[in-house]
Amino acid sequence: MLEIADLRKSFPPAETGGARAEIVRVPAFALGAGEQAALRGESGSGKTTFLHLIAGILAADSGRITVDGVVMTSLGEAQRDRLRAQKLGYIFQTFNLLQGFTVLENVQLGMAFGGGVDKGRARELLGRVGLGHRLNHFPNQLSTGQQQRVAVARALVNRPKLVLADEPTGNLDRVHSRAALELIREVCREYGAALLLVSHDEEVLRQFEKVRDFKELNQAVQ
Template identity: 50%
Template sequence: MSLEIVNLKKSYREPGGGSLPVINVPHFQLTEGEQVALVGRSGGGKTTLLNIISGITRPDSGAVIVGGVNITELSEPARDRFRAERIGIVFQTFHLLPAFSALENVLLGMAFAGKQSRAHAVELMERVGLKDRMHHRPMQLSVGEQQRVSVARALASRPRLVLADEPTASVDVANQKLILQLIRETCEEKKVTLMLVTHSEEVSSQFDRIEQLSNFNQIEVTA
């Protein structure tokens, strides 16, 4: 599924009443199945950009065209359905439901997309190295293990676009390689488009296409 961004702008209101520009992208494009590492410093607008692309946050202006659909023109319920069915997101802060086990969190993500398969969920949990931890609740897991659950959840619904926000930031070196390999191989096998945000040169160097946020975000971001 292709991704195209056109004249995208987003600002936030400051306490004093001023406007703080965060996103200003004239044009950006990914073809179906392409993988890109988006690199930028903390506070540089990377997470905001991913939230806009996924339809969680609405831009002030511009278009985000995902698979031929301009999601900025959709209603909030329609954006939610589109995201559940076609976009997988690895959140930086995980967003796991504390009352449910790791496996149940993955299954719930699949249920929202109408693609529930326990066998597929279990397979992904095994691939992220959590075969013996899948029935634990998030609070019983380490931060790194929670990150791996979030990766499995993002991939479980077989999305056409994956947005990964610092997916290796909370895990050790060995599991960084495991997570990155799982995300990239899964996307490559299914011709899924991938945008992965990172500040790690070690991670970004493994991608053929690397984009610096400052190169196409045409403002000096201060927060």
Template identity: 45%
Template sequence: MNPSKKVANHVAIEARGVSKRVQDASGELVILDGIDFTVPVGAAVAITGSSGSGKSTLLGLLAGLDVPSAGSISLNGQDLFSLDEDGRAGLRARQVGFVFQSFQLLPNLTALENVMLPLELAGQPARAAAEAMLGRVGLGARLHHYPRTLSGGEQQRVSLARAFVVRPALLFADEPTGSLDAANGEAIIDQMFALHREQGATLVLVTHDPALAARCDQQLVLQAGKVVEPVAAPV
């Protein structure tokens, strides 16, 4: 891992008293209620629970895409919500990669251009690194294909390459196999965990898949906005 991504206490994520409440027509809705947990640097954690338990909301808060109603979140020692919106965006650009269920590729860019984009935005040399990463995920022959000409599995490989090409300290994945069949989903997960180990990135993923959650070092089980139990994955 890049030394700049290490922190003195080896804690990548620390959440304390995190709550999220919103107002709807019937009054106040509690989505998250006093969430506490820590994730060590380089660990993989699965956020699980039934639909509506607050999984995606928690992931959005961890990424600084939303603001909690109460509580604090630190990423690699940085208090996330002591930063303004631009500061959080800058932190994401420097330290965070994303993998989404719906791929989120730019349709007017080729696979290579999609993977080059985050490096270009960071002012880093892009083409050689993007080509190498696409080769790493088995798409070396598909560099110049647009997303519409790629299968779902291939599009998610491009998404993986885009996420990992910047060597992020943190990788957030929201139902990364949700749009894929079983065979493609398993292949994507194998590649995601391999890259996670190679780069030493801390991995946080939302999933409904018990087999996928069991591959992680830690599981956060949410129920009605609360952590039911933070448990280690079975050996």
């Protein structure tokens, strides 16, 4: 599903405040179809950059990322956008919901740039995450836990092959954190999506069978 080889990313001095700094150097990483794995990493370790590279939001300096058989690193930006829209789901720590859009619209936008909008599927998934009665609410009318569930629904509505989750429970308390994590893993399983989650929370990491330490994975000198 996901294969990474010799991936490198550095930022120019303007962004690092000094000499060009290498943030990511991952010689190899792989994740099978439907597999769920977690990466342990502290703040500033480059794990978000790593996920951005996999998602095609950032272009790698060198190396190779293959998603569902497509070599993303050989694609132009527009093609990466299309691949992201079709095959990837992204769950952010801060949820990144569009505040001016309703719950249903936020989820519909998750498929708007990929295979096309299926309102029925969006409703169904929102029902699945327990928000069937909040379709026309706006994000600021929801609790933090409910917002997280919208983000989960948005990431999965397009039936992605791979879901990337960046500290998805970082803004939730312990009780909601556990519930949110269970929901993410469960829905990914149901939809057959592989899950790559990064977190520094041991409580979260303990729930994964496959956990990699990003410090070991990332050989960039920081």
